[in-house]
Amino acid sequence: MTLTRKTTNLVPFVSVDNMMKLVNQVGAEPFMMAIADHIEEDFRRWPIFDKRARIASHSSDGAIELMPTSDGVAYSFKYVNGHPKNTKSGLQTVTAFGVLSDVDTGYPALITEMTILTALRTGAMSALAAKYLAPKSASVMAIIGNGAQSEFQVLAFRAIAGIDTVRLFDIDPEASRRCAANLAGAGLNAVICKTSQDAVEGAHIITTATADKQYATILTDNMIGEGVHINAVGGDCPGKTELHRDILLRSDIFVEFPPQTRIEGEIQQLAPDHPVTELWRVMNGEKPGRTSSSQITLFDSVGFAIEDFSALRYLSKLLETEPFYENLDMLADPDEPRDLFGMLLRAKGSANAA
Amino acid sequence: MTLTRKTTNLVPFVSVDNMMKLVNQVGAEPFMMAIADHIEEDFRRWPIFDKRARIASHSSDGAIELMPTSDGVAYSFKYVNGHPKNTKSGLQTVTAFGVLSDVDTGYPALITEMTILTALRTGAMSALAAKYLAPKSASVMAIIGNGAQSEFQVLAFRAIAGIDTVRLFDIDPEASRRCAANLAGAGLNAVICKTSQDAVEGAHIITTATADKQYATILTDNMIGEGVHINAVGGDCPGKTELHRDILLRSDIFVEFPPQTRIEGEIQQLAPDHPVTELWRVMNGEKPGRTSSSQITLFDSVGFAIEDFSALRYLSKLLETEPFYENLDMLADPDEPRDLFGMLLRAKGSANAA
Numbered sequence: 178m179t180l181t182r183k184t185t186n187l188v189p190f191v192s193v194d195n196m197m198k199l200v201n202q203v204g205a206e207p208f209m210m211a212i213a214d215h216i217e218e219d220f221r222r223w224p225i226f227d228k229r230a231r232i233a234s235h236s237s238d239g240a241i242e243l244m245p246t247s248d249g250v251a252y253s254f255k256y257v258n259g260h261p262k263n264t265k266s267g268l269q270t271v272t273a274f275g276v277l278s279d280v281d282t283g284y285p286a287l288i289t290e291m292t293i294l295t296a297l298r299t300g301a302m303s304a305l306a307a308k309y310l311a312p313k314s315a316s317v318m319a320i321i322g323n324g325a326q327s328e329f330q331v332l333a334f335r336a337i338a339g340i341d342t343v344r345l346f347d348i349d350p351e352a353s354r355r356c357a358a359n360l361a362g363a364g365l366n367a368v369i370c371k372t373s374q375d376a377v378e379g380a381h382i383i384t385t386a387t388a389d390k391q392y393a394t395i396l397t398d399n400m401i402g403e404g405v406h407i408n409a410v411g412g413d414c415p416g417k418t419e420l421h422r423d424i425l426l427r428s429d430i431f432v433e434f435p436p437q438t439r440i441e442g443e444i445q446q447l448a449p450d451h452p453v454t455e456l457w458r459v460m461n462g463e464k465p466g467r468t469s470s471s472q473i474t475l476f477d478s479v480g481f482a483i484e485d486f487s488a489l490r491y492l493s494k495l496l497e498t499e500p501f502y503e504n505l506d507m508l509a510d511p512d513e514p515r516d517l518f519g520m521l522l523r524a525k526g527s528a529n530a531a
Numbered sequence: 532m533t534l535t536r537k538t539t540n541l542v543p544f545v546s547v548d549n550m551m552k553l554v555n556q557v558g559a560e561p562f563m564m565a566i567a568d569h570i571e572e573d574f575r576r577w578p579i580f581d582k583r584a585r586i587a588s589h590s591s592d593g594a595i596e597l598m599p600t601s602d603g604v605a606y607s608f609k610y611v612n613g614h615p616k617n618t619k620s621g622l623q624t625v626t627a628f629g630v631l632s633d634v635d636t637g638y639p640a641l642i643t644e645m646t647i648l649t650a651l652r653t654g655a656m657s658a659l660a661a662k663y664l665a666p667k668s669a670s671v672m673a674i675i676g677n678g679a680q681s682e683f684q685v686l687a688f689r690a691i692a693g694i695d696t697v698r699l700f701d702i703d704p705e706a707s708r709r710c711a712a713n714l715a716g717a718g719l720n721a722v723i724c725k726t727s728q729d730a731v732e733g734a735h736i737i738t739t740a741t742a743d744k745q746y747a748t749i750l751t752d753n754m755i756g757e758g759v760h761i762n763a764v765g766g767d768c769p770g771k772t773e774l775h776r777d778i779l780l781r782s783d784i785f786v787e788f789p790p791q792t793r794i795e796g797e798i799q800q801l802a803p804d805h806p807v808t809e810l811w812r813v814m815n816g817e818k819p820g821r822t823s824s825s826q827i828t829l830f831d832s833v834g835f836a837i838e839d840f841s842a843l844r845y846l847s848k849l850l851e852t853e854p855f856y857e858n859l860d861m862l863a864d865p866d867e868p869r870d871l872f873g874m875l876l877r878a879k880g881s882a883n884a885a
Contacts, residue, residue: 185622186547192860193540197878205875227588234581234601236634241606243597247588252595256608256630258637264868268539268636272862276610280590282622283612292863296871325865328872352869359872505859506546508626509646511679514618515706517650518682518713521559524551 186510191289195501206336212301213337215487223457226483230437238262240414246482252278253486255291261388270388277489287493296326298488300333303408307338307382309459309466310474311406315381316341321373321395322387322411323347323356330384335365342366346376374400384408385419398423403471410478412443422446428473431456433481442477540864545643549855560690566655567691569841577811580837584791592616594768600836606632607840609645615742624742631843641847650680652842654687657762661692661736663813663820664828665760669735670695675727675749676741676765677701677710684738685714696720700730728754738762739773752777757825764832766797776800782827785810787835796831
């Protein structure tokens, strides 16, 4: 990858408005397919990355997290919050922004909104995992929790995992109606369901994407038949889970980065040595994904820094041909690098002269 | 503190240009005095902060670090790199930017350049420590290493610790000449010295601020007389120190956050249980600072997240009356918070209609 900086003081910035233009220019599905390709490439070279569980600052109402990683050439981090109560005051549960930097100089090469980009990379990651784990010719997905993430999930699964029917359920029926309406032109069969039991009926893939910050039981054991793939997206911080423990005990569990998932994922309900398979080992061929049609597979997704790195790496390449960014005067750049104070003095002089 | 957000999607951004205007408007010395006041306030309430050693990603040429902290009301982090080789290609050794957020919502409330702000807060922190540790009526400071940090150190010590004479030494004489020239109008007596031995002659305070990423011996034991205060600024990462170990053994050592300083500071040369005093305990009266005129005191400074928090807290207040910022469209803000995808769709619709 190349991180070309044209100037030393300016950092390309992708605003929300420019991100929307970019996504609409490329198309949400091709955009997510491209992110999935970049994630797959990066997961296959997993061992070279500098990895750590994300660094969370928890408060009573939510968490603010930093998610850094590096492949030795580029470095990225994402700032992301999770505040379920925000929607009550008209704010997003999750907002994010991120930075991609050049390891060689330490200089930021790109800063971008990542609320939309995170929704896209999460959809891409979920569908990519399903490519390895879902039953062959899966075509029906149930999606429980029809909030901000839902359409991205549906479109990613359509583009990457071959879904043609979605069964929607949310405790707020308006959320399901909005999701179905937003998907109206997408050529999918969207069915609004009255209960989660109803939604999982006939589904080959079950996605849970609810937002409550508590131990919840969105899925109970009796709802899960043989051969299903579960994509658990919503349980992603300590004290927040969506699946009954009995489901976990019947499933083969696949995770991103175990030290983070043990703390944040569904498997926080299990013993700390409960066997799990790292998804990167499936992608590089070391470990099998799905091995039988009766097996229940679970992707216990919490979102890992390398997925953001991959999304930023794709975005950085995309900006070379689609220059939807502006330049931010973010880095002090004195003519003589050791003369930071002199730059201040000269700025004062030129202001007085003006 | 108040973090008032006028809008939900826009984040105030302080560019390098606006930071220079702000500092020149307020004056570098009053600006550093105000930061020192905020640091002192925050150090006195040290136990309430969420604290951790900074999170570093090391490469052969440098490090990229994230420095988060929170007092439960506001959250801050700084991104900072340290790449000593950068100056050879006309780049800064250290560049930084930072964010102050509202813990209640997780939304960023301010994003700012922090290359200049870090230089100001480091000067403020050093001089504030000297207020508690330097010998009474100290008036002469030696400063070894006359790079980007040097003028900020000198002016902070003049404003906060009563210095009227500085003795400058750098292995590059041009650096000393530039520092002296930049300080010409400041009403200080600046003496350029030919050796570090010469520079420390008669100094009550010795500041080391060199940039080499290696174990160096900027000060040897024979250079340090009784009663001196040493302000060691440059040794701030693993494998990077400035003082001979024998000096440490003769000194009473004061630090910011021991878990970070043990890894990064001069005391990485000492046993992990070598006694040190946390500076916040001196500021809140729990522990004595300097107790005798013959004592050698050492502030083993590495820079801690709370100092950046304090600087950001001051900046945030300052912007209320000095609006040197622009607004960044950084946070996705759909009319209905759960309808992120709908916002994308509507952006597409309005682009097509236009």
